[in-house]
Amino acid sequence: MPSQLVKGKTTKILVLNPNSSQAMTDGMLTVINSLDSAYSTEIHTYTGPSSAPASINDGNDLEESTKAVLADPSFLDSPFDGVVVACFSAHPLVPSLQNRERHLAVTGIFEASIQAALSLLRPSETWGIVTTGKFWEKHLTDGVKEYVGAYKVDENEKFAGVESTGLNASDFHHGVDPAVIRQKLKEATKRLLAKSEIACIVMGCAGMAGLEEIIREAAKEEMGEKFAYNELHVIDGVRAGIMQVEQQIRYHRLIPGRS
Incomplete structure (x- = not known):
């Protein structure tokens, strides 16, 4: 048969x-x-x-x-x-x-990254976003609160906030020196890590796809290799x-x- x-x-x-x-x-x-x-x-x-x-x-x-x-x-x-x-x-x-x-x-x-980040946190841990330009700091902060059903004026003890690189999404693929991208992305990551007990960092731009290692390098410089490569979650939105x-x-x- x-x-x-x-x-x-x-x-x-x-x-x-x-x-x-x-x-x-x-x-x-x-x-x-x-x-x-x-x-x-x-x-x-x-x-x-x-x-x-x-x-x-x-x-x-x-x-x-x-x-x-x-x-x-x-x-x-x-x-x-x-x-x-x-x-x-x-x-x-x-x-x-x-x-x-x-x-x-x-x-x-954006929505999928929020769900992924929240699912990975232990009780005392927080998550945050590293993104491109200044516009996105308020837009994404408000968007996170709206997505989880919170008022925009309320604080969210799990969400540490948004840090921006000052770049545009297109800069990650056109014309900007990779060394500049690396520096700005690492600086934004370090500012985020200084805010609270960050356990999860979301790369807040589709143009950042493939740049996870830069995030981990910055985490290693601030928090040590064990944290950067054994404990920190880095979420790619795609x-x-x-x-x-x-x-x-x-x-x-x-x-x-x-x-």
Whole structure:
């Protein structure tokens, strides 16, 4: 008798870069290719159209990138199971897709990183974000509080805050001396580590993909090698997003009409 398929279903995930920088999308490939889920999951990438900002640096860029992607009929050109919005922000594209494409599992790398960080902390430990420009310090701080259902004026004893490098997302791939990037990223990391008992640092920009080692170098200089390489969690948002959306897809398939 011929074999019969008893169990198994291909999972297809779209990692969606809402800006128009192909270089930034390409920069995520190191992280994507490092995931062992690649053997059971198809991961596709998409870069925003030319009408989207080349780098998302403020609130206007967030809105413009959302409009550009939603106006592009090609961004969902295949029957995907889930979408990861690869912009580290409270990006309006996340709720827009969650409402418009209700059959899909959708998350952003910002939201997925928050969940990952909180799941890793012991009772007295905290987490924080190292990001790019000054705009993001308030935007991400407010976004964290809103995501966990807290008032913006309230303090969060688990969240140590946001430290910025003063760079833009595009600077990590275009024109800025790597030595300058390394220095600024290490300085921001050290400021964050000085705030409290940090156990988890989130890299708050998709453009930082692959730069985990710089974070650990800074931690080693401040806290020692054991802390940097045996205790500190460094979360890459793209990795967290893919892992989170895979889990969401599994839960979606538990709904009888979607299995």
